[in-house]
Amino acid sequence: MERLDILSMDMEELNNYIVSIGEKKFRAAQIYEWLHVKLASSFSDMSNLSKNLREVLERDCIIRMPRILEMYESKIDGTRKYLFGLYDGCVIESVLMKYKHGNSVCISSQVGCRMGCRFCASTIDGLERNLTPSEMIGQIYMIQKDIGERVSNIVVMGSGEPFDNYDNLIRFIGLITSEKGLNISSRNITVSTCGLVPNIIRFADEKLQVTLAISLHAPNDEKRREIMPVANKYSIDEILKACHYFYDKTKRRITFEYSLIEHVNDSKEEALALAKLLQKLNCHVNLIPVNPIKERDYKHSKEEYIMKFKRILEDNKVNVTIRREMGADINAACGQLRRSYIKEQKE
Numbered sequence: 001m002e003r004l005d006i007l008s009m010d011m012e013e014l015n016n017y018i019v020s021i022g023e024k025k026f027r028a029a030q031i032y033e034w035l036h037v038k039l040a041s042s043f044s045d046m047s048n049l050s051k052n053l054r055e056v057l058e059r060d061c062i063i064r065m066p067r068i069l070e071m072y073e074s075k076i077d078g079t080r081k082y083l084f085g086l087y088d089g090c091v092i093e094s095v096l097m098k099y100k101h102g103n104s105v106c107i108s109s110q111v112g113c114r115m116g117c118r119f120c121a122s123t124i125d126g127l128e129r130n131l132t133p134s135e136m137i138g139q140i141y142m143i144q145k146d147i148g149e150r151v152s153n154i155v156v157m158g159s160g161e162p163f164d165n166y167d168n169l170i171r172f173i174g175l176i177t178s179e180k181g182l183n184i185s186s187r188n189i190t191v192s193t194c195g196l197v198p199n200i201i202r203f204a205d206e207k208l209q210v211t212l213a214i215s216l217h218a219p220n221d222e223k224r225r226e227i228m229p230v231a232n233k234y235s236i237d238e239i240l241k242a243c244h245y246f247y248d249k250t251k252r253r254i255t256f257e258y259s260l261i262e263h264v265n266d267s268k269e270e271a272l273a274l275a276k277l278l279q280k281l282n283c284h285v286n287l288i289p290v291n292p293i294k295e296r297d298y299k300h301s302k303e304e305y306i307m308k309f310k311r312i313l314e315d316n317k318v319n320v321t322i323r324r325e326m327g328a329d330i331n332a333a334c335g336q337l338r339r340s341y342i343k344e345q346k347e
């Protein structure tokens with residue numbers, strides 16, 4: 001029998017399981033606290049449970065906490081990149097960013113990705129598998145344990161497409177915002193998607209106070225299709241309609257990510273077209289100089305072009321910031337670290 005993924009269970013499921021093995025309900029609350037507050041990674045740590053119960057848990061359940069394989073810390077700003085190993089040998093990466101307002105962790109939502117964005121390293125070998133809620137939450141728990149400080153912000157912006165792993169994403173958000181767990185405010189969570197329209201709508205209907213970020217990267221469908229295969233499935237028009245719906249339901253300002261690639265999507269005309277698209281929406285644009293990956297010959301836009309692009313948006317009353325890369329000395333685009341690690345292991 002496959003063991004139960006206990007770290008993915010919510011309080012109610014844990015209650016039901018505990019009762020089913022003939023234990024008292026309050027044991028479930030103790031176990032939940034061990035897992036989600038004390039961040040225990042083994043049942044033997046759970047010192048207020050009987051030896052017998054710990055043995056039953058050991059037999060029935062698995063704590064799917066990722067293991068730290070490698071960690072790189074930036075000497076410039078303290079940013080840390082973590083490489084994690086999962087129970088089945090899969091490898092994922094996460095990033096810790098230290099800001100004045102608190103610690104922020106960028107987590108992966110899948111092993112690999114099947115969206116195929118041309119500039120992204122995570123998608124080159126396709127999708128390996130979905131991450132379980134426990135593996136998503138485990139990235140945060142392991143980092144919090146490693147630094148001995150609270151993590152207060154989460155961005156689901158690492159490898160993978162969160163809306164391609166929808167049910168596990170929703171379960172993960174439930175666990176991480178639970179008052180009985182780390183109790184992270186949903187306002188401090190951002191979920192980034194390449195624009196899977198039906199799930200943007202579903203997400204709006206969940207009425208969570210989570211920030212939605214849309215990876216747009218082009219102001220028209222033609223250009224978008226060149227760099228993002230998902231654009232063959234959903235048009236910008238459909239995405240924006242879904243964004244308006246999300247805003248109506250949640251009143252949360254939407255973020256648009258736009259990675260600037262030299263001579264691909266960084267012209268004046270494209271800046272103007274983007275401004276026109278977004279004018280009627282309460283939103284914010286994050287310009288990201290593209291992080292070149294060695295498998296493709298994309299370069300990031302020149303500083304002058306980045307500033308010009310930004311100014312055009314500002315002149316057209318669109319909120320905009322430039323996202324400067326953190327941890328420049330441990331520079332590795334999303335998914336690069338994992339790829340180089342896997343390559344090393346094979347050689």
Ligand code: SAH
Binds near residue numbers: 215257292333
């Ligand atoms: N699949 C989701 C979340 C993961 S990607 C999404 O598409 O939003 C997180 C963000 O990083 C996306 O905006 C993505 O387009 C961007 N990104 C990926 N590779 C990049 C690179 N090499 N340089 C700059 N941005 C990149």
